[in-house]
Amino acid sequence: MSKLEELINKLCPNGVEFKKLSELMTPNPKSKIGAKKAEQMLKGEYPFYTSGKSVYYINEHMVDGENIFVNDGGQADIKYYDGKSSYADHVISFRPINVNGKYLYYVLMKKKEYINEKMFRGSGIKNINKNDFFNMLVPVPPLEVQCEIVRILDNFTLLSAELSAELSAELSARQKQYEYYKNLLLKNYDGEDNTCLKDIAKYSKDKINANELNEDNYIGVDNLLQNKQGKVKSSYIPKKGNSTKYQEKDILIGNIRPYLKKIWLADNVGGTNGDVLVIRIIDDNVIPEYLYFVLSSDKFFNYNNINSKGAKMPRGDKEAVMNYKFYLPLKEEQLKIINKLNKFKMICNDLSEGLPAEIEARKKQYEYYRDKLLTFKELK
Template sequence: MSDVSFMEKLLDGVEVEWKPLGEITLRTSNIKWRDATRNYRYIDLTSVGIETKKIIETSEITPDSAPSRAQKLVEKDDVIFATTRPTQMRYCLIDEEYDGEVASTGYCVLRAKKEEVLPKWILHLISSSEFKAYLEENQSGSAYPAISDAKVKEFRVPIPCPDNPKKSLEIQAEIVRILDAFYAMTAELTAELNLRKKQYNYYRDKLLSFEEGEVEWKVLGEIAEYSQTRISCTELDGSNYVGVESLLQNRAGKIDSIRTPDSGNLTQYSNGDILIGNIRPYLKKIWQADRIGGTNGDVLVVHPTDAIVNPRYLYQVLADDKFFEYNMLHAKGAKMPRGNKAKIMEYLVPIPSASNREKSLAEQERIVTILDKFDALTNSLSEGLPREIELRQKQYEYYRDLLLSFPKPDKEVA
């Protein structure tokens, strides 16, 4: 059966009414800390994983230690959506584990009127590209864009067969069942990827830990330098210009840039150079170049200069958590910390068997071979789990947009 005929049979000519989220959700309440008699788990803005759409960690708070933003009581089946930097799409469904706990005022709490709409109906609808476009149009602020709860609740969603709640919920349930199946495949692969990343970090730590006497520690500035070569903006396009925004977080490489500069003092990078995002070092933005291109002052270009070090080995050293922790320790600025260029060049790099160049390079190559296999599996956008996740995600998005694309009235009600 084709997708279109399936939809036609499922809907069978029923009417669809578009309602604001505020009309199909219940009012929620805030906690009264003066009356609280127990500790609570606090769901703050970093508690919900952007990729997993699940609560990944919480802190325990007491009535005396609760931060001012810890206000919103949540219940099982609530959908919470982060209204700060909303286009990051940080949201999740509250499960039984967090029933009765407290969320930040940075979340809009959407509690479904279950006689009209399924909680997961809301969940899938706010994941849609249409909702994201709505957020982009209605958020305010530049450095810290946000959207109000009231504006979120003005977003209109389709309610099939509104005059027959039983049939409406049956239609919603069938569509949710299909979308959940696609979503589950993506979630399972994402969980597997997170496990592989932990393994990668474990082996990187293990392979880059040496016994005393097996290694010589060299200051980064002894074996590398910052690129001083300039490049013209006319030589750059989306594939070889790297701005800090096109470097991916958590060592995941880069994507093509959506813009290229038409002027400015631009630094050239070459094949084998290591590019490090110099704004907010805790984001762990790093990529080893496989081409010639250019970047601006927000990205540091580390160029290996000593033949004793394998450039790929140096990348693995600088991609280690220890380097990013060091970088943050010496970073300048509070709201928007930047790496300290001078201090970065003082970072100590372990060189195994440094007195025997041939032996040293062989050991570096062995380490690189092992870590590169993990790197391809966990970070490659053209192979491994990231590629599979991307395909499953696109499949989910295709069916989500198809199954939730109900006809709209000719004239939207203001």
């Protein structure tokens, strides 16, 4: 029998008392500082909690000790901090009383989905119904039980965070290894650049009508993913007019902020706009997959970034892109390089799919374990 089970059997074998949240908290005064103002303030040592995911650090604090912060608009984002801190004007802040503060935080995290579904109301940006929130019933076992639950969940949280960090680091390492291996195979030695892009490719000038486009074959710069991760379905589709047409095996490159490294080898026919370059091979001696590997290399993106124009929203120079020089081997050698990279990419893709799935599984395991620990029978 675990220590927690022993405590429950000894201190609350017949169930625990449920209390309203309002009985377990002292509200803090409403903040007069907005998130935008906090972002502009000098960097400091005290965390400033906003109504979103962002946490700023400023030079002043509004509260000290254990406090819980819940944004009152959008969806519940619950944070806990023990120490000097501040919060934005759209954040509900309160100090836990008559309860272990960390325990109360874990209970609210368990109820987060319920809070989002039942307590946020409105047609536009939803706001929390504070009356419902403060009257929500919370299980309050004896303090010794609360402390033991906090100890268990703190340890489990730490282990989960460490595992997620290790898995994420492994995924990043594999991706860097793939990039290194790709750049090594494509490495251009001095004097070996024998081809200019404009000699073997051109920009597409073909047009496609809007009625032929859908979420799968319209490519805007927004649905091209950063860091060479391909594309996702488009949330915007033109209703009328013509767009630049791309064909299967064309290479599409995001031309806004080239440092984001947006590129995709087309596997269908579709359309795009002026913010995306459509590069089409015109030389039968060039294999599209090989050219894609060349243009998805860090060397090309560094070149494109250096030659981009503009400060706030730099754009790639279309002429400079076509003047990019690289080494083009014979077709047989291109095929060898493609086969080697595809095999290595397959390994990396397996990891890219497997590791995030493992991280998500660990997260669900933690949530299940947390919910089990925080489920009590109500004392009659």
